[in-house]
Amino acid sequence: MQVALKQAQMAFEADEVPVGAVIVHKGRIIAKAHNQIEMLRDPTAHAEMIAVTQATSTLGVKWLNDCILYATIEPCSMCAGALVLSRLKTICYGAKDPKTGACGSVLNIVTHPNLNHRIEVIDGICQEECSAIMTRFFKQKRFSASISFGNN
Numbered sequence: 142m143q144v145a146l147k148q149a150q151m152a153f154e155a156d157e158v159p160v161g162a163v164i165v166h167k168g169r170i171i172a173k174a175h176n177q178i179e180m181l182r183d184p185t186a187h188a189e190m191i192a193v194t195q196a197t198s199t200l201g202v203k204w205l206n207d208c209i210l211y212a213t214i215e216p217c218s219m220c221a222g223a224l225v226l227s228r229l230k231t232i233c234y235g236a237k238d239p240k241t242g243a244c245g246s247v248l249n250i251v252t253h254p255n256l257n258h259r260i261e262v263i264d265g266i267c268q269e270e271c272s273a274i275m276t277r278f279f280k281q282k283r284f285s286a287s288i289s290f291g292n293n
Contacts, residue, residue, distance in 0.1 A: 142211050142235060142267045148175040148188065149213045149274050155180060159274045162188035163211045164196040164229075171208070172196040188212065189220035193227050204228045213271040215242035215264065221250040224260060231261040235271025 148161025152175035164172040172195035177186040189212055197203055209231040210216075216224060216232065221243035224232060232244060232251060243250045244262050251260040 142213070142233065142271075144170060144173055145211045145213050145235075146267065146270055146274070148173055149271070152176045152188070153274060153278055159213070159278045160188045161213045162192040164192050164205065165209045165211065166196070166200065166205075166207055171199040185219065187217065187220050189216050190223055193223055193229075197227065206230060209233060211266070213267075214238050214275065215244050215246055216251075217241040218243040218248055218250055221248070225251055225253075225256055225258050228258050229260050231263065233263045233266050235265070235267045236275060237264065 145161035145163045148163065149159040152161065153159035157176040157179050160176045162174050163170055172192040174188045174191035174195060176188050177191065178184060189210065192210065193205070196205055196208060205227045208229055210224060210229055210233065212232065212234045214236045215234050215238040217238070218241065234244065237246045239246050241247060244264070250256070251262055
């Protein structure tokens with residue numbers, strides 16, 4: 142999770158929502174990414190999506206059966222769906238996302254009984270650190286917006 146937090150910090154410094162993701166296969170990091178939505182002007186450029194692409198490329202396969210994803214925040218519905226389709230084994234995440242979380246907070250795509258694959262979920266890993274970087278980012282955004290509009 143520490144590597145995912147470093148990725149989130151990279152996103153923060155690039156003025157992206159600070160989400161980091163890492164995929165591990167047999168104890169070895171095979172993918173690490175952070176949000177690149179603003180930079181790429183692509184709403185699908187979430188850290189988890191980029192990490193899945195890297196991981197399948199590294200392994201040369203389309204299934205991530207023996208892989209674990211570490212993400213700083215609970216994956217959204219798009220990412221959760223992609224993780225199910227990639228047949229990921231486990232998701233470990235830090236902070237819950239009460240607005241868009243799809244691993245139990247708003248929806249639960251990854252363990253839905255009607256889907257052909259279910260993913261083990263472990264939440265709360267480094268929760269305080271993961272929450273803190275998101276809070277700092279959005280506080281900074283609100284402060285910047287108030288200055289821009291002369292509302293301070």
